[in-house]
Structure formats: C-alpha cells, structure tokens
Amino acid sequence: MKLIHWFESRLAQTPSPWTVGEVRIYPGYLLTHREDAPEDSRLRNLSGWEAFLDLVRFDAAGRFRPLRGAPGLQKGWRRGPLSIAELFSDLRVLYPGAVALLVAWEGKRLVPTPFPDTARRQTGLYEVTQRLPREDLPALVEQICVRGCLRHPLWHLPASQPDKQERLTLLCPEACHYFLHQARSRAAVKTAA
Amino acid sequence: MKAGAPSMRISGGSALVLAGHGSLFSPESALPIYQHAASLRNTGMFAAVYECFWKEEPSYRNVLYEVEEERVYLVPDFLSHGYFTREILPREFGLTGPVTRRNSSEIRYCEPPGRHPRMAEAIMAQAEKALAQTDCRDVALLLVGHGTDRNENSAETAWEQAERIRRSGRFAECGVAFLEQEPSVLGWRDLVGPRDLVVVPFFLSEGKHSYTDIPRRMGLACHPRDPGFRNPQTMEGGRRVYYAGTAGMAPTLDQVILAQVEAFDEAHPLV
Known part of the structure; x- marks a missing residue:
C-alpha cells in the first residue's frame, strides 16, 4: 500500500481531530498548531510551500530550528482545506519521514541503530563521540530526546509496537546529528578531563 | 519547463532524491536544495522528488523509507566531488557502484551538478x-x-x-x-x-x-x-x-541537475 493511502486509511480508522507532534489535523483537512482552534479568526492563512517551510524551520523569535521534532513550532496559523496529498506533503515538511517510519515500524521493517554503531560511523570532529562514556548516554537521551524532542528514540529506549488504533507516533530510529553534536561536546569535555 | 531545459526522457515512475549537506546552525545551507526540489517537482518529470541531508532531517538513511518508486536518481546536491559524495553518500545509501540494484529497485548515482558543463x-x-x-x-x-x-x-x-x-x-x-x-x-x-x-x-x-x-x-x-x-x-x-x-543559487541550477540525470542515463542506459 502506498504511504499516502496508508495515512488516509489511518485517519479514517481513528477519531478526529488527529494530533501529530505539535499539530492537529481537522476533517477537511485543516491543519493548525495543536493549541490553536481552527475557527479562530485571528489565525493567519498560510499558503505556499516557502511560507510553510519558513514556519517550520524558525521559531516565533526567528531562531533556526534544525531539529523538527523539538517542541517550539510557531502558533497562530492555519493551512487548508487541504487535499490528502497536500496534507501528506505538509507532514513531510513538519516531521520528515514520520509516516514512512511509522509504517515501517508497524510492518516490523524498521531496524533501530544502536548508538555505538552510529558513533562508529563518525569521522573528523565527530569521531570523539565514540569515546562518550556509556554511563553518560541515558542523561543525554533524557535531556535531548525525551525532554527536547517529540520523537521516540527507538535506538535507545525500546518500545513495544505502537497501538495501531490510537496514535500517529513520531519515531526516531537513529541518533540524529543534533544529538551527535551534543554528544560530541560532552565527550570532548570528558576526554579533556 | 524552463527555456533551455534538457530534452530528456525519464521513464515514468522514477524518483529523484537530492542529497544535500544542511547545517545545525545556518538555515541557508539547505535552502538551495529545497528550492531545487520544489522547482523539479513542478516539472512533473519525476513521480516524486525528495530532499535529504547529512545534518538535517530527513537523514540520508531515513529518506529511503519514504521512497516508494523503484527507480531512483540520487543526485548529490554539491558543487564538486569530495568526502561526502565519495564516501558518506555511498555508505549511507548502501551503494555498490553507479547503479545499485536491490530486489526490484535500483539507485542511479549521478554526478554533482557543479561538475556539469552547464x-x-x-x-x-x-x-x-x-x-x-x-x-x-x-x-x-x-x-x-x-x-x-x-x-x-x-x-x-x-x-x-x-x-x-x-x-x-x-x-x-x-x-x-x-x-x-x-x-x-x-x-x-x-x-x-x-x-x-x-x-x-x-x-x-x-x-x-x-x-x-x-x-x-x-x-x-x-x-x-x-x-x-x-x-x-x-x-x-x-x-x-x-x-x-x-x-x-543560480535560478537555472535545477536544469543543471536535470542535465546530470540525463548525462547519467547516457552513460548508463536504462535496461
């Protein structure tokens, strides 16, 4: 089944409105920040891919958001009504790969990569992540992934198969570069000490 | 299609994957890749166009979960060959050569646009x-x-x-x-x-x-x-x-990318 058809089917099987990360999808389809009400006349209608990309890539203070899963998506906007293809495309911008990773996870095709394997592939400035003490990893995951990101870090915290009828869970199968950057700093401090 | 665009025939159902570097600090780093992808989507020449990045999302590895087309043109959106195009991309995409066949799909690894005569x-x-x-x-x-x-x-x-x-x-x-x-x-x-x-x-x-x-x-x-x-x-x-x-950032860079895809097909004809 094509990913877009899977997604449409998942929406049809579950009660609306649907929440994905920090956004909420209303029948129709309307897309807003989950803390905004779609009927709020103060919301600005956001059209065009460039405006939407800017909204996703910068927070309300204009700071760059390199980690899409990090909380901090701007509020005060509305997209729609959207076709299922447009909605699917918007989700790819908001949370890249989210639907594809969930489909692969539910189909038992998603293989999380343990952190040592990810660290072993790093070279140059990031090679030092290979020396991150194992006992430091849980605290970093807690700080960056659990409190700082809406994706579930499958590569560190085992998870049962998501409840297929309930949620559109955001998954993370491998430590991202944002995590590696923080791990590098931590490992460098430890090495210097 | 823009004037002067390559007169290419890409077989229906192919995907284009643009692999850029991206940055954790500079939002401008990924911008040309988004622009090239948007422009190439508008041509309708590919069934789908995907962006992926080394430093941003989606990663090189994760983007393959999204790609549903059997024939994939992978273009490193770089100006020259180097460590990323010679080592990182082949490793992350599991490439075995210019054409990588895996089950019923194939990845056609094109040259970076910066190297094309255009x-x-x-x-x-x-x-x-x-x-x-x-x-x-x-x-x-x-x-x-x-x-x-x-x-x-x-x-x-x-x-x-x-x-x-x-x-x-x-x-x-x-x-x-x-x-x-x-x-x-x-x-x-x-x-x-x-x-x-x-x-x-x-x-x-x-x-x-x-x-x-x-x-x-x-x-x-x-x-x-x-x-x-x-x-x-x-x-x-x-x-x-x-x-x-x-x-x-030249407005014709999308056409240079297309020209690299065309050059790849000339060098490695479709079977």
Whole structure:
C-alpha cells in the first residue's frame, strides 16, 4: 500500500481531530498548531510551500530550528482545506519521514541503530563521540530526546509496537546529528578531563 | 519547463532524491536544495522528488523509507566531488557502484551538478545578474571556491568551470581563487588583470563564506549583508568590483541537475 493511502486509511480508522507532534489535523483537512482552534479568526492563512517551510524551520523569535521534532513550532496559523496529498506533503515538511517510519515500524521493517554503531560511523570532529562514556548516554537521551524532542528514540529506549488504533507516533530510529553534536561536546569535555 | 531545459526522457515512475549537506546552525545551507526540489517537482518529470541531508532531517538513511518508486536518481546536491559524495553518500545509501540494484529497485548515482558543463552557464548567469547593464566583455570574472589541501576535487571543479567560462569568451578573463588553498583570495589582485571585476562565490548556498569571509579577505568595504550594500563597489584606481550570489543559487541550477540525470542515463542506459 502506498504511504499516502496508508495515512488516509489511518485517519479514517481513528477519531478526529488527529494530533501529530505539535499539530492537529481537522476533517477537511485543516491543519493548525495543536493549541490553536481552527475557527479562530485571528489565525493567519498560510499558503505556499516557502511560507510553510519558513514556519517550520524558525521559531516565533526567528531562531533556526534544525531539529523538527523539538517542541517550539510557531502558533497562530492555519493551512487548508487541504487535499490528502497536500496534507501528506505538509507532514513531510513538519516531521520528515514520520509516516514512512511509522509504517515501517508497524510492518516490523524498521531496524533501530544502536548508538555505538552510529558513533562508529563518525569521522573528523565527530569521531570523539565514540569515546562518550556509556554511563553518560541515558542523561543525554533524557535531556535531548525525551525532554527536547517529540520523537521516540527507538535506538535507545525500546518500545513495544505502537497501538495501531490510537496514535500517529513520531519515531526516531537513529541518533540524529543534533544529538551527535551534543554528544560530541560532552565527550570532548570528558576526554579533556 | 524552463527555456533551455534538457530534452530528456525519464521513464515514468522514477524518483529523484537530492542529497544535500544542511547545517545545525545556518538555515541557508539547505535552502538551495529545497528550492531545487520544489522547482523539479513542478516539472512533473519525476513521480516524486525528495530532499535529504547529512545534518538535517530527513537523514540520508531515513529518506529511503519514504521512497516508494523503484527507480531512483540520487543526485548529490554539491558543487564538486569530495568526502561526502565519495564516501558518506555511498555508505549511507548502501551503494555498490553507479547503479545499485536491490530486489526490484535500483539507485542511479549521478554526478554533482557543479561538475556539469552547464554549471558554467549558471556561474555566468550569476555574474551577469550582478553586473546588470554592464557589458561583461570588459569585466574579469573571479570564481572563488573553498578549496582544501585534503581533497583536490573541490579545486579541480572550479578550475574546470573557469576554463569553460574562458572558452565562452563572454568575459574579458576568468580567474580562480580559494579560501583555504592557493591561489588565495587574499592575492586576488594578482590573479586577474587591472580591470573591473565580478566575483562569484563557488558555493552551493549563501552563508558565512560568501557573506563575510570572501569580501573581508578581498578588502571590500561593504559586505553583502550590510544594509547599504550595492553593486558595484569602487576600489583603488576607480576599479569597480561587483559581488554576485553564489553559483548554487543560480535560478537555472535545477536544469543543471536535470542535465546530470540525463548525462547519467547516457552513460548508463536504462535496461
């Protein structure tokens, strides 16, 4: 089944409105920040891919958001009504790969990569992540992934198969570069000490 | 499709994956990749166009979960070959050669757009845009790349493109300089004749190198991000220096990417 058809089917099987990360999808389809009400006349209608990309890539203070899963998506906007293809495309911008990773996870095709394997592939400035003490990893995951990101870090915290009828869970199968950057700093401090 | 677009025939149902570098700090790094992808989506020549990044999302590894098409053109959205195109991308995508077949799918690994002969056109277009009405036949073009002593490919590509620009005869001359290797941009006055000059940064995206590092090392009083910046700036002896946008931000770069896909199919015909 094509990913877009899977997604449409998942929406049809579950009660609306649907929440994905920090956004909420209303029948129709309307897309807003989950803390905004779609009927709020103060919301600005956001059209065009460039405006939407800017909204996703910068927070309300204009700071760059390199980690899409990090909380901090701007509020005060509305997209729609959207076709299922447009909605699917918007989700790819908001949370890249989210639907594809969930489909692969539910189909038992998603293989999380343990952190040592990810660290072993790093070279140059990031090679030092290979020396991150194992006992430091849980605290970093807690700080960056659990409190700082809406994706579930499958590569560190085992998870049962998501409840297929309930949620559109955001998954993370491998430590991202944002995590590696923080791990590098931590490992460098430890090495210097 | 834009005028001058390659007259290519991509078999229906193919996907295009543009692999860029991205950045954790500079939002401009990924911008050209998004622009190229959007433009190429609009051509309708591919069933789907995907972006992916080394430093941003989706990662090179994760994007393959999204790709549903059996034939994939993977284009490194870089200006030259180097560590990322030779080592990182092949490793992350599990490539075994120019064509990687896996079950019923295949990945066709194209050359970076910066290496294509049409890239010279894109560079000259950026220069001409900065020059506006000025006759470029009286102006020297200076192509300024990053360069690194660790990899010759970066510089080699700049030299190749400069040679194409020289052969075109559209500019009085064309020189090459680098930030991190010789000939250094610090000595730019010795690299081109004493005439008006247009500088084109040989980078994919705008950023610190194009906005600050090159202008500073050239001794330009005004940098592109300064509020009062405008072309040209007049230097010693009344010499005028025009400063262009980076080569990778040329509006025709999407066509250069298509040309690389076409070149790949010519070299590796579809079975």
